[in-house]
Amino acid sequence: MDKKKIYPWYFGAGALVLYSALFVLPSLIGIGYSFTNWSSYSDQISFVGLENFARVFSPDRNYLDYLWNTLWFTVATTVLKTVLALAFAVLLSTGVKGLNVHRAILYMPAILSVLIVGMVFSSILDPANGLLNTTLRAVGLDALAQKWLTDAHLAMWSVIGVDVWRGMGYVMVILLVGILSISPTYYEAAQLDGASSWQQFVRITLPLLRPTLAVAIVLNVLYGLKVFDIVYVLTNGGPGHRTEVLYTAVFSEFSNGRFAVGTALSTVMLVVMVILGVFMIRVLTRNEVQE
Amino acid sequence: MKKTFIALLAALMVAGCSSGSPASGGPASSGAAETKxxxxxxxxxxxxxxxxxxxxxxxxxxxxxxxxxxxxxxxxxxxxxxxxxxxxxxxxxxxxxxxxxxxxxxxxxxxxxxxxxxxxxxxxxxxxxxxxxxxxxxxxxxxxxxSDSYVYLYNKTIFAKHGINPPTSFAEFKAACATLKAAGIQPIYEPMKDGWHHQLNFFDVSAAYDASDPNLVADLNANKTTFAAHPIFKQMIEQMKEIYDAGYWGDNALSDQVSDGPAKMAEGKAAMYVGFMGGLSDIVAAKGKYGADDFGIFAAPYLDNQTISETPxxxxxxxxxxxxxxxxxxxxxxxxxxxxxxxxxxxxxxxxxxxxxxxxxxxxxxxxSEAIQAHKPGTSTVYQNAVVYLNPQWMDFGKDLTSYLTGDMTADEVIATIDQRRADQADTAQDSNW
CATH class of the missing domain: 3.40.190.10 (Periplasmic binding protein-like II)
Known part of the structure; x- marks a missing residue:
């Protein structure tokens, strides 16, 4: 490699300093505060060791249930978004009439504000007067009309459904770019050898799409672990605590002035995300196909 | 030279950014003519x-x-x-x-x-x-x-039509609800979606709690006792669950909203609603089938309570x-x-x-005036104002209550969690009683 062609280190210094000042430093300060009794009730901040973490991991508390809900949401949305986005990306990468219109329609939910999506779907999914149940009843499918956001067994699936609707287009665009960047010569060669469409998908598209898929999955997982807004707007963690996730709990701790417990919860999530992120990138990019 | 220039530029950019970011503000109006x-x-x-x-x-x-x-x-x-x-x-x-x-x-x-x-x-x-x-x-x-407090606002005309008197005990309350439901009228409009309304019932029957033990408030505030140690609190939420399970809050209580309450009452779609006494004017303003003369007031009848508590x-x-x-x-x-x-x-x-x-x-x-005379002797304060570390957990308690009503928590867990949150809050506030 020609070392002269590598830019000198100080080209990245500005970004690095800003990143450190605005992201790394606050994160470290946050981790520091999670070992204290910082709250809105007192000016005194003293070191309390692992007390806040003991509280977070105590079986008497609901935090582990919230962690479970967060993981459930993350896995479900990642799988559904990735599978659906991949299917649509493959479909919309070839000659379909009105290709760009279809792409734009599928991408559109991603540009809507979560608040608006939440309010619209709260209205659509209202059990008494919502569009969905009204339509189901109008066509005689009364049995399918459900209390989408307030039934304890359905609420999380409804939130997942809305989130998949909103986020799938974004993942699709990432995958679409990946698919379009695969050289057509591979497909031509495969066709000459008599490969079926499925074989082409499994043997060419998937392996060459792996780095893009890795990025999409990592982004989805990190988004899922950090989820707050869509849950907050649609159910606010309810009914009861059924759809409570870790960041709604963090929000609640901060609102109640228990800043240290809130930062301890955030710290736990930070550690989980860093470990998962590194692990996933390692696994997903192992034996990566280099063009 | 070029390198030095670039380094200088980068440093300037960073310095520029960092000096601009944390606007220290300072006293907003310092130096202004003081009493203008x-x-x-x-x-x-x-x-x-x-x-x-x-x-x-x-x-x-x-x-x-x-x-x-x-x-x-x-x-x-x-x-x-x-x-x-x-x-x-x-x-x-x-x-x-x-x-x-x-x-x-x-x-x-x-x-x-x-x-x-x-x-x-x-x-x-x-x-x-x-x-x-x-x-x-x-x-x-x-x-x-x-001077206003949360009470049960009810439709006098609907009650009279079905031969129901304002309940003076929990048994009468249940019977009234049963009669109304059998007649196809939603007995109570209880909006749970907003997250702050349904727990009013629990906090507003302080007089019944006070009657069960005159020192209860003092002991709770001094951390000499807990909510879990007094069965009356569990009994209260069990009575609420009885009403909820019987469907007296309607089919969609979990998605009903406070803002629709006055209209539902004005239209006669529900016969009772927990609201401020002054909220009667909102019901009248909703201009439904029923007007000002059709509505009356009684105290939250859980635990046979007959007192409207003060909200000072x-x-x-x-x-x-x-x-x-x-x-x-x-x-x-x-x-x-x-x-x-x-x-x-x-x-x-x-x-x-x-x-x-x-x-x-x-x-x-x-x-x-009638309601105040009949139900408000001024002896009891709503629990969130009487008992320390209760008000800050209003919304969380509401969620627990919903979990209990929908079968995700037990009554004992809900009451124990009240104590746990109070202890957390006391600990955070470094309260010497805890």
Missing amino acids: TLTVMASQGWVHDAELDLAKKYEEQTGVHIDYQISPSDQYTSLLTTKLNAGQAADIFMSQSGKFDIVSNLQIEKNGVDLSDQEWTGRLNQAVKDQVSANGKVYGITIWDV AGPSKFIYSKSPNIDAAKKYLAFLAQPENLQYMIDTEPTFNAVPFSGLKTKYSATV
């Missing part, structure tokens, strides 16, 4: 037109302009706490009163100004004064209609201890507390029937 403008921080809905009229009058009389800084209600508490912590609050700040909350949340002894020597404190209702006081010193003024807390004004205009702020509060100005508030503000000062003329309707 007074700032008042308030949450949306806390400053009525009547008060703005008075502020204008005050400016005409004294030349001091009152600058009201109103913030959205969902952000106000955190904004106020931040401003107090940063030493940048307004000359006068508004907050919900509450003898425990003002000490733990506002640190009023540090952030507030002692107003005990003000003339109006002699006219302020004692129970209300207690809620703005700490260690015997008065820190705030409550110019708000705190409400939005109140406090003077910021670091304000450079403390004397001017005191003068403005004294102006607002003048009897003729308080009377103007009652007469002009539609939602006020009274303000908690002596020597004023109230404007209660006949229905409300």
